[in-house]
Amino acid sequence: MKVVVWNENRHEQTNQVVADIYPKGIHGAIADFLKEDNFEVRTATLDEPDHGLPDDVLKETDVLIWWGHQAHDEVDDEIVEKVQKRVLEGMGLIVLHSGHFSKIFKKLMGTTCDLKWREADEKERLWVVDPTHPITDGIGEFIELEKEEMYGEHFDIPVPDELLFVSWFEGGEVFRSGSTYKRGRGKIFYFRPGHETYATYHNEKIQRVIKNAVQWANSSDTPVPVYGNAQPLEQIREK
Amino acid sequence: MKVVVWNENRHEQTNQVVADIYPKGIHGAIADFLKEDNFEVRTATLDEPDHGLPDDVLKETDVLIWWGHQAHDEVDDEIVEKVQKRVLEGMGLIVLHSGHFSKIFKKLMGTTCDLKWREADEKERLWVVDPTHPITDGIGEFIELEKEEMYGEHFDIPVPDELLFVSWFEGGEVFRSGSTYKRGRGKIFYFRPGHETYATYHNEKIQRVIKNAVQWANSSDTPVPVYGNAQPLEQIREK
Amino acid sequence: MKVVVWNENRHEQTNQVVADIYPKGIHGAIADFLKEDNFEVRTATLDEPDHGLPDDVLKETDVLIWWGHQAHDEVDDEIVEKVQKRVLEGMGLIVLHSGHFSKIFKKLMGTTCDLKWREADEKERLWVVDPTHPITDGIGEFIELEKEEMYGEHFDIPVPDELLFVSWFEGGEVFRSGSTYKRGRGKIFYFRPGHETYATYHNEKIQRVIKNAVQWANSSDTPVPVYGNAQPLEQIREK
Amino acid sequence: MKVVVWNENRHEQTNQVVADIYPKGIHGAIADFLKEDNFEVRTATLDEPDHGLPDDVLKETDVLIWWGHQAHDEVDDEIVEKVQKRVLEGMGLIVLHSGHFSKIFKKLMGTTCDLKWREADEKERLWVVDPTHPITDGIGEFIELEKEEMYGEHFDIPVPDELLFVSWFEGGEVFRSGSTYKRGRGKIFYFRPGHETYATYHNEKIQRVIKNAVQWANSSDTPVPVYGNAQPLEQIREK
Numbered sequence: 034m035k036v037v038v039w040n041e042n043r044h045e046q047t048n049q050v051v052a053d054i055y056p057k058g059i060h061g062a063i064a065d066f067l068k069e070d071n072f073e074v075r076t077a078t079l080d081e082p083d084h085g086l087p088d089d090v091l092k093e094t095d096v097l098i099w100w101g102h103q104a105h106d107e108v109d110d111e112i113v114e115k116v117q118k119r120v121l122e123g124m125g126l127i128v129l130h131s132g133h134f135s136k137i138f139k140k141l142m143g144t145t146c147d148l149k150w151r152e153a154d155e156k157e158r159l160w161v162v163d164p165t166h167p168i169t170d171g172i173g174e175f176i177e178l179e180k181e182e183m184y185g186e187h188f189d190i191p192v193p194d195e196l197l198f199v200s201w202f203e204g205g206e207v208f209r210s211g212s213t214y215k216r217g218r219g220k221i222f223y224f225r226p227g228h229e230t231y232a233t234y235h236n237e238k239i240q241r242v243i244k245n246a247v248q249w250a251n252s253s254d255t256p257v258p259v260y261g262n263a264q265p266l267e268q269i270r271e272k
Numbered sequence: 273m274k275v276v277v278w279n280e281n282r283h284e285q286t287n288q289v290v291a292d293i294y295p296k297g298i299h300g301a302i303a304d305f306l307k308e309d310n311f312e313v314r315t316a317t318l319d320e321p322d323h324g325l326p327d328d329v330l331k332e333t334d335v336l337i338w339w340g341h342q343a344h345d346e347v348d349d350e351i352v353e354k355v356q357k358r359v360l361e362g363m364g365l366i367v368l369h370s371g372h373f374s375k376i377f378k379k380l381m382g383t384t385c386d387l388k389w390r391e392a393d394e395k396e397r398l399w400v401v402d403p404t405h406p407i408t409d410g411i412g413e414f415i416e417l418e419k420e421e422m423y424g425e426h427f428d429i430p431v432p433d434e435l436l437f438v439s440w441f442e443g444g445e446v447f448r449s450g451s452t453y454k455r456g457r458g459k460i461f462y463f464r465p466g467h468e469t470y471a472t473y474h475n476e477k478i479q480r481v482i483k484n485a486v487q488w489a490n491s492s493d494t495p496v497p498v499y500g501n502a503q504p505l506e507q508i509r510e511k
Numbered sequence: 512m513k514v515v516v517w518n519e520n521r522h523e524q525t526n527q528v529v530a531d532i533y534p535k536g537i538h539g540a541i542a543d544f545l546k547e548d549n550f551e552v553r554t555a556t557l558d559e560p561d562h563g564l565p566d567d568v569l570k571e572t573d574v575l576i577w578w579g580h581q582a583h584d585e586v587d588d589e590i591v592e593k594v595q596k597r598v599l600e601g602m603g604l605i606v607l608h609s610g611h612f613s614k615i616f617k618k619l620m621g622t623t624c625d626l627k628w629r630e631a632d633e634k635e636r637l638w639v640v641d642p643t644h645p646i647t648d649g650i651g652e653f654i655e656l657e658k659e660e661m662y663g664e665h666f667d668i669p670v671p672d673e674l675l676f677v678s679w680f681e682g683g684e685v686f687r688s689g690s691t692y693k694r695g696r697g698k699i700f701y702f703r704p705g706h707e708t709y710a711t712y713h714n715e716k717i718q719r720v721i722k723n724a725v726q727w728a729n730s731s732d733t734p735v736p737v738y739g740n741a742q743p744l745e746q747i748r749e750k
Numbered sequence: 751m752k753v754v755v756w757n758e759n760r761h762e763q764t765n766q767v768v769a770d771i772y773p774k775g776i777h778g779a780i781a782d783f784l785k786e787d788n789f790e791v792r793t794a795t796l797d798e799p800d801h802g803l804p805d806d807v808l809k810e811t812d813v814l815i816w817w818g819h820q821a822h823d824e825v826d827d828e829i830v831e832k833v834q835k836r837v838l839e840g841m842g843l844i845v846l847h848s849g850h851f852s853k854i855f856k857k858l859m860g861t862t863c864d865l866k867w868r869e870a871d872e873k874e875r876l877w878v879v880d881p882t883h884p885i886t887d888g889i890g891e892f893i894e895l896e897k898e899e900m901y902g903e904h905f906d907i908p909v910p911d912e913l914l915f916v917s918w919f920e921g922g923e924v925f926r927s928g929s930t931y932k933r934g935r936g937k938i939f940y941f942r943p944g945h946e947t948y949a950t951y952h953n954e955k956i957q958r959v960i961k962n963a964v965q966w967a968n969s970s971d972t973p974v975p976v977y978g979n980a981q982p983l984e985q986i987r988e989k
Contacts, residue, residue: 117382121428143356143379143380143381145360147497147499148499150501151501151503155504158683158685160665160684160685161664161665161973162666164665164934164935164972164975165840165934165936165937165969165972167972169972169973170971170972171971173973174973174974174975183502183504185502186639186640187499187640189497191430191433191454191455192454192674194431195670196670199664199677199685199687200685201679201680201684202679203504205504205679206636206638207638207677207679214430215430215882216430217384220882252882253884254887254888255881255883255887256881256889257881257891258386258425258426259388260387260388260428261389262389263390263422263424265394265422265443265444266443266444266873400734401905402909403695403696403733403734403735404601404693404697404698404730404733406731408733408734409731409732410732412734413734413737413904424877425878425879426879431913434909438916438926440918440922441918444875444918445875445918446875446924448879448916454643456643457643492648493648494642494643494644494645494647494648495642495647495651496652497639505634595860599862599906619860620860621834621858621859622934623934623977625975625977625978626977627976627977627978627980629979629980629982633982661980665973665975667934667975667977669911669932670932672909682980682982684980692908694861694908695862736906737866738864739864739866740867740868741866741868742868743868743870743900743921744922
């Protein structure tokens with residue numbers, strides 16, 4: 034299975050706190066733990082040509098992971114359309130944290146994807162509300178993060194196809210923090226945690242969720258629908 | 273309640289069959305039966321300035337009905353964005369038949385909205401699969417249309433929030449022909465029937481479904497979420 | 512519209528705190544505020560003959576509200592089956608708070624309906640996650656209750672058809688506290704708040720939710736499916 | 751993975767047509783093709799002690815397949831309760847065809863599970879409406895069965911968590927013929943085809959669906975929720 038970890042990779046260049054937590058970038062950290070599970074992993078970043086996503090790479094990618102924040106607007110519309118097309122063709126997509134405001138996520142959702150937020154070193158608890166789902170495998174009842182940025186409802190997304198996690202925050206908010214969507218032949222997972230100034234992607238349970246999600250988002254040999262003008266059954270043709 | 277019936281209004285100008293069935297246009301026919309239920313109805317068409325949807329009209333519209341087919345591409349992107357914004361703010365949207373390929377529907381869905389089709393004068397039966405829903409009020413178990421264009425699965429839409437009707441076609445296909453979606457504060461209903469060369473919008477049950485849908489899609493005083501940087505509970509502020 | 516408010520009515524007899532908050536019983540308090548909206552309201556309690564739900568009453572009830580806690584087991588199985596039958600026929604059902612463990616709710620859900628709980632005078636915030644829904648009308652972004660019993664995830668229910676509220680609790684838990692279900696022709700709303708030792712049902716927003724839910728749960732003239740051996744279309748009969 | 755194929759096994763004893771199609775019984779036929787995929791398979795039938803489902807067998811079963819028709823009432827209520835308990839604990843359940851009226855399915859659904867039916871040697875086409883789902887793997891756009899019993903809407907089930915197949919029947923009906931549900935920690939798949947007088951379970955695509963479903967229904971290490979009285983976070987304990 035071929036996985037591409039895409040990262041804006043800007044905070045890492047300008048914020049020493051972030052650079053210290055993620056010396057190889059957020060993309061590097063995620064790629065590293067995914068390799069433990071023997072996925073074939075590469076990374077791609079905003080400032081590479083084609084944002085690191087030329088056609089031949091996109092074409093053979095099974096699952097794409099997306100982290101972005103301050104430079105959503107710099108992502109080329111044409112690349113976004115190509116990514117959307119690949120998702121509809123069956124490529125899995127995992128959108129992390131501030132990626133809720135990425136062009137690709139908004140395009141696939143059709144809504145503003147807006148939310149409440151607060152940076153106040155708050156405790157977060159991600160409660161599992163769907164204990165049947167493979168993405169929750171090995172996680173236990175909840176994940177506790179000592180300090181994270183708060184994201185609060187209302188989260189302006191379509192009703193998720195599946196709601197897996199609901200977050201509790203110290204300051205009084207809740208958030209639908211793990212949700213799945215189907216678009217075309219592709220599967221999408223949005224996962225809330227991962228503010229750049231915290232070591233969230235070093236947390237083993239968070240890593241487990243992302244590994245599970247990659248496995249889940251990969252589609253294999255599901256039907257390829259045919260669209261357009263269609264032939265009827267013989268009986269009606271002969272009428 | 274203020275309703276706007278939008279129609280491309282092109283087939284009516286060039287195809288005598290259509291003009292004979294809908295002398296006042298498809299928009300005129302729909303507006304006429306909606307007026308029976310005392311909705312405040314106006315119409316809007318593609319070739320009017322701003323496609324008949326200037327800001328002041330859009331702003332006060334509670335429910336917008338959309339019929340388009342051959343000229344989807346001529347709809348101005350800016351108008352489409354304004355309509356999307358209004359839906360997310362709470363305006364109801366009812367998309368009819370070939371409107372599945374309209375810019376506004378595709379933008380709100382995030383998928384291709386593609387499907388199978390065939391023009392072969394086939395019988396259609398729309399079976400009610402959700403007998404709790406107000407949109408099915410007064411319809412009975414199914415609606416039978418002697419002749420309609422066939423639309424067949426796979427229909428490339430997100431999983432509907434609610435699936436109300438499934439169509440059977442003589443030639444061997446099925447179709448999810450009545451489905452609802454929530455986007456932002458707005459409610460959306462897609463309803464399949466209504467090929468321009470058939471008298472579908474003169475059918476009383478079809479009219480009843482559209483009347484019910486207008487009533488359902490109108491939102492009243494539901495919460496207006498606040499987005500952005502948020503204050504915590506006092507207890508955490510004082511920490 | 513005819514509404515019956517059913518209450519176990521036992522805490523009111525044995526606990527002075529409860530009796531002081533609800534001098535006319537929880538059922539009396541709920542009935543009183545529903546009457547403000549001109550619903551035709553009656554009450555029914557466990558210790559009446561047929562638990563206050565004889566056949567002729569059930570038959571003409573449009574919406575039934577259910578509050579129970581310590582005496583779920585004393586509810587007669589035959590009455591429970593009759594209530595289930597009426598729900599499937601189209602009667603609305605609103606299940607409150609500890610009613611999650613009532614025989615009727617468990618029978619309609621097919622799961623244990625178990626949850627976490629704690630009595631610790633905790634603050635609860637019910638956040639609206641679906642700002643399109645008529646049940647949230649007039650509520651604003653959230654409802655805050657100074658003191659309530661905590662209910663926490665995992666809540667062992669089927670995936671709700673619609674999730675309207677998610678609760679935040681001071682002690683670190685979240686809960687899907689407002690959810691809707693369709694069963695047969697009937698609509699069901701589960702609403703979490705209402706521990707007997709707090710004045711929750713005197714809260715105006717809580718009252719508004721229950722009033723909205725009664726309106727929503729009432730079905731009118733939706734299709735009455737026919738089951739069993741069915742005739743085919745003529746064309747196949749003649750084959 | 752341990753799979754048990756349960757069959758009523760009565761038609762096979764009394765109807766020569768059925769005995770000829772399924773010389774080893776419907777259970778034997780299903781067990782045979784499952785073994786091809788290296789599942790550990792055993793069978794169980796109504797007339798065995800404990801219907802072939804003693805506690806030690808149930809306890810270690812990962813996925814249970816259920817076919818029943820004329821003798822649903824003879825299934826012991828106590829066994830049904832044990833099966834329900836195991837599903838809620840995480841055992842997968844696949845309910846086939848006339849199993850829609852089995853005690854276990856009705857108990858897990860909370861509805862009548864009633865439907866329309868007709869035995870008229872009709873062609874059936876099962877269209878895939880969810881081309882992302884692992885259960886549809888390798889199936890293509892639809893499955894065509896030359897002759898089957900018709901099942902028609904309205905099918906009185908809760909709204910499926912996922913709708914995978916919709917059937918078309920020659921005589922004018924449609925049916926939601928492949929649907930998934932989550933109950934507790936268990937996953938359930940209902941699959942329509944399989945009338946005893948047709949060779950449906952010898953069809954390779956039908957076999958593929960059932961194999962896929964077994965794989966999908968097996969849960970591994972998903973969270974085991976803890977219910978009952980719960981401790982709060984430290985901060986609130988110290989208040």
